[in-house]
Amino acid sequence: MLNGKKIVLGVTGGIAAYKAATLCSKLVQKGADVHVIMTASATQxxxxxxxxxxxxxxxxTDTFDEREPAVVSHINLADMADLVLVAPATANVIAKMAHGMADDMLTTTLLATTAPVMIAPAMNVHMYDHPAVKHNMNLLAERGTLMIEPGEGLLACGYVGKGRLEEPETIVDVVERFFAQRDEVSWKRSEPALVEAFALGGAQEGIQESMQSGVSVQNTLLKGKKVVVTAGGTIERIDPVRYITNDSSGKMGFAIAAAARDLGADVKLVMGSTQAQPPENVQIIPVQSAQDMYEAVSQEWDGADIVIKAAAVADYRPKEVYMEKIKKKGDTLSLELVKNIDILETLGKRKTHQYLIGFAAETQSLEMYAREKLERKNCDLIVANDVTRSGAGFGTDTNAVHIYDRDGLVEELELMSKEDVAHRLLRIAAERIAGRN
Structure with missing residues (x-):
């Protein structure tokens, strides 16, 4: 989502300015073209x-340091920007922005730009709670400025509370989601904005709490929908210390659950064996075996609007599970395996109103196997990927997928972050559900 995007990053004078280095690095790694404006205090x-x-x-850093005679620097930066991001944003620069001051390079550029503006406040907890600061943020929010709420914790001043700049990784995630969703945002600088909340775990309610001006902050694409996502691999016990499993990390399922949460859905995440941190603010239902996963999904099935089976479920399980550790006795050991329930196929047969999405991890004949699986299991969409492709297999942070329906290829997504894949998949599903209704 950030490849080729021009981001003007404003860095202002707080101790959190040191995080700008990491923020710049991560934005550049995502493909963004980053142009930094620093205030004089930030250079300290x-x-x-x-x-x-x-x-x-x-x-x-200096409005009058004109380096290219062919352009006026602050106008050139204002015009080129796809997004102006101020991080950290001090109470001082927030006040200047709110009241239209332009006494340095950053605030002059902010007044000149017609691009979306996003700020990440960082300051002392009492400063952040001051009525003047709240009033200024209200004014900015009314004009359409997007807010990334600060985190809570130990501040540099020694206080504990809200005011710490969000971590660069989270800010980058918010920026990525902004570009993924920008076409659906009703955003106009000339009128009060219906602001889309591209905000972060733990801070999603915080934006509304800090804005008392009646600004609407919402993600509505899946508002009111119940989404059930399965993620990770299943564990099929052999004995108390051994089991059969697979290489699924759970990252794709976690990305889908997080994206559904961000789009306003009520999310249930049925989680098997994983190697990643699950998303915050979703209800997690932990399971082990394929049978456990089937029972958990069945409990949520009747009330679900969308069910996405991103988990890698074991096809077979040991016929006999030993209650004690199997002792080594010879050169070979034979295990008899029996077939597990096919959760996706079973759900497909039971489907009434649910929108069912399956995944197909293939190593050859991608389209043939994916479309056959979609028909056989009565899915609405099937997401297929070639797990032998670099960057698209188990455990990676990226994926490249083909999305199919009954008529064939819906969309091919080239290598991108799993978060971007998740957002695109859910938008396709939401559009089709809306059309069906």
Whole structure:
């Protein structure tokens, strides 16, 4: 989502300015073209050279330092931006933005841009709670400025509370979601905005709590929908210390659950064996075996609107599960395996109103096997990927998929983050559900 996007990053003078180095690095790694503007105070915490080296672009600090005669620098930056991100945003710069001041390079550029503006406040907990700061953020929100709520914890000043700049990884995630969703945002600088909340775990309610001006903050695409997602691999016990499983990390299922949450859905995540951290603010139902997963999904099935089977379920299980550890006795050991219930096929037969999405991890004949699986299991969509392709197999943070329906290929998604794949998949599902209704 960030490949080729031009992001103007404003860095202001708080101790959190040191995080700008990591933020720049991660944005560039995602393919963004980052142009940094620093306030004079910010240069007291981090050097221009650091951010110039990380972005491979000139860093601006002085309105009158015109480096290219062919352009006016602050106008050029304002016009080129796909997004202006101010992180950290101090109480001082928030006040300037709210009241239209333009006394340095950053605030002059902010007044000149017509691009979306996103700010990540960072300050002392009492400053953040001050009525003047709240009033200024209200004004900005009414104009359509997007807010990334600060985190809570130990602040540099020694206080504990809200005011800590969100972590760069989270900010990048919010920026990615912004570009994924921007076409659906009713965003106009000239009128009060219906602001889409591209915000973060633990801070999603915080935006509404801090904005008392009646600004609507919402993700509505899946609002009111119940989404059930399965993730990870299943464990089929042999004895108390051994089992059969697979290489599924759960990352794709976790990305889908997080995306559904961000789009306003009530999410239930049925989680098997995983190697990643599950998303926050979704209800997790832990399971082990294929039978456990089937029973958990069945409990949620009748009330579900969308069911997405991203888990890698074991096809077979040991016929006999030993209650004690099997002792080594010879050169060979034979295990008799029996077939597990096919959860996706069983759900397909029971389907009434549910929108059912399956996954097909293949190593050859991708389209043939995927479309056959979709028909046989009565899915609405099937998401197929070639797990032998670099960057698209188990355990990676990226994926490349083909999405099929009964008529054939719906969309081919080239290699991208699993979060981006998840958002695109859910948008396709939401559009089709809306059309069906």
């Amino acid at each position: 915490f981090i050097t221009e050279l650091t951010l110039q080296t990380l972005t491979r672009n000139a860093v601006y």
